[in-house]
Amino acid sequence: MALVLVLIFSYLIGISKGQLRVGFYAETCPEAESVVSAVVRDALQSNPNTAAVLLRLHFHDCFVQGCDGSILIEDGPGAERHAFGHQGVGGFEVIERAKEQLETVCRGVVSCSDIVALAAREAVALASGPFYQVPTGRRDGRVSNISQAGDMPDVSDSIQQLKAKFLNKGLSEKDLVVLSAAHTIGTTACFFMTQRLYKFPPGGGSDPTINLEFLPELKAKCPQNGDVNVRLPIDRGSERIFDNQILRNIRDGFAVLQSDARLYEDQATKNVIDSYFGFLSPIFGPFFETDFVESIVRMGHIGVKTGSRGEIRRVCNAFN
Secondary structure, X not given: OHXXXXXXXXXXXXXXXXXXXXXXXXXXXXXXXXXXXXXXXXHHHHOOOHHHHHHXXXXXXXXXXOOOOHHHOOOOOOOHHHOHHXXXXXXXXXXXXXXXXXXXXOOOOOOHHHHHHHHHHHHHHHOOOOOOXXXXXXXXXXXXXXXXXXXXXXXXXXXXXXXXXXXXXXXXHHHHHXXXXXXXXXXXXXXXXXXXXXXXXXXXXXXXXXXXXOHHHHHHHOOOOOOOOOEEEOOOOOOOOOOOHHHHHHHOOOOOOHHHHHOOOOXXXXXXXXXXXXXXXXOOOOOHHHHHHHHHXXXXXXXXXXXXXXXXXXXXXXXX
16 A cells, blocks of 8 residues: 555656656657666666665765766766765666667667666665656756765764755755665765764764664774775665665664764654654554655756756767
């Protein structure tokens, strides 16, 4: 029943917001979504972590200049994708592979930014998350500049900074929590853990909000003088399944990332997390999957270019 609600609700969102719409390519390229689906499925068979990578790529694309494929451009060190805030972002080759196949069946029709959004949906579904309708019709941007990616949310941001950055994109405190819960799949590098484990301000040491049962486990995986490129699951115990376990971990002090842990220090975001685990939830409370779909569809509308704005790139890593 919950999945049915997700599908209906997200469909209504898709046909009611902006100039994007569900089924945009139904006549011009009816194979568009099935082609992207097949490419993503093949990529996940080779590397299951690709699901998290593609979901993160969609987020990072939308947070800089809107969802316009600007992060895909590779035209030198000044391109957006080389920004500090985009460290570790990947999945570019999957998007290029889908674009190449689409150009053989409907040349010059499907935008790279839509491919990113569709690939993220497939990634979520293949990780046992909800399958939702994706409003399409985005066009690709003509600007990709590293200087415009300086305000990405960061793992070391305070909760006030995170809330402000999301609000600046038209996203609520609830969106902040639910989209952060996308960390339910994937890994992070010890590089992002050093400060939290060994140099936590103001006096150094470890972040006191880390559960004392969890702290030795984190330090064993990321020793102080160890390899900062070693990776560890972001969602303890559920790294490849899209579910709300990440929110349980945040509540119980088992958050891996500092930015996730901060969500339980603010009353507004704490209330959102607790709402999924109340006595009457999920029977009468909010459904996490439904809320996630609402939030990611809303995020997918940030700064979109439609109509005559932007372009449909021939390849995703270069302007026409």
